[in-house]
Amino acid sequence: xxxxxxxxxxxxxxxxxxxxxxxxxxxxxxxxxxxxxxxxxxxxxxxxxxxxxxxxxxxxxxxxxxxxxxxxxxxxxxxxxxxxxxxxxxxxxxxxxxxxxxxxxxxxxxxxxxxxxxxxxxxxxxxxxxxxxxxxxxxxxxxxxxxxxxxxxxxxxxxxxxxxxxxx
Numbered sequence: 001x002x003x004x005x006x007x008x009x010x011x012x013x014x015x016x017x018x019x020x021x022x023x024x025x026x027x028x029x030x031x032x033x034x035x036x037x038x039x040x041x042x043x044x045x046x047x048x049x050x051x052x053x054x055x056x057x058x059x060x061x062x063x064x065x066x067x068x069x070x071x072x073x074x075x076x077x078x079x080x081x082x083x084x085x086x087x088x089x090x091x092x093x094x095x096x097x098x099x100x101x102x103x104x105x106x107x108x109x110x111x112x113x114x115x116x117x118x119x120x121x122x123x124x125x126x127x128x129x130x131x132x133x134x135x136x137x138x139x140x141x142x143x144x145x146x147x148x149x150x151x152x153x154x155x156x157x158x159x160x161x162x163x164x165x166x167x168x
Contacts (some may be wrong), residue, residue: 011051022045022118023061036150039157043079046087048083048150053123055093055144056153057088061119069106069118080120087122090156097124 006025024039025045032040036048038058049057060083062076071078088100101123105112 002059016039021065021117022114022128023059023119024065025063028154033150034148038150038153039083039160043076043082046083048146048153049121050111050144050146052146054129055149056091056097056122056124058091058122058153059119060087060122061117065117067107067116067118069104070125074116084120084122090160091124094153094156098127099125101125129165 032159039046044062047059060080108115
C-alpha cells in the first residue's frame with residue numbers, strides 16, 4: 001500500500017481547536033487571506049487546506065453548516081459540484097498535476113476531521129510525488145509555502161465568473 005505522509009498535520013490533530021467552525025465564514029471578506037479563502041460563490045466557497053497533504057490541497061464547502069450531502073439543496077449541490085469541477089481545471093493549469101484525488105469524508109467513521117460541516121477535498125497528485133523522502137523518517141516535502149500557493153492561485157479564482165452571483 002502506498003501512503004501519503006503529512007506529518008505537519010499533527011499540529012492540527014493535537015493542537016487547540018477553534019471555538020467556531022473553521023468552515024463557517026463571516027459575511028465580510030476581511031479574514032479571507034488569513035483563512036486562505038480563494039473564492040466566494042453564492043452558496044459555496046473554495047478554501048485552501050491549512051494542513052495540506054500536497055501543495056494546492058483545496059476544499060469546496062457550502063456556506064450552510066450541514067453534515068450530510070443529502071442535506072444540501074439542489075442549488076447548493078450544483079454550485080458545490082461546479083466549483084469542484086472549476087478547481088480541478090485550475091489545479092491542472094496552475095500546478096500541472098497529473099492527477100487529482102477528489103473526495104468527501106462524510107461522518108467521523110469515514111475519516112472526516114471536521115464532520116459537522118460538509119467539505120470536498122481536491123488533492124493534486126503527480127507521478128512519483130512521494131519520491132524518496134517518504135523512505136527517510138516518514139518525511140514528505142512541500143515544495144511551496146502556503147502563502148505563495150495562495151498568491152499563485154488567487155488570480156485564477158479572481159477571474160472565475162459565478163453563474164450563482166458575485167464572488168465578493
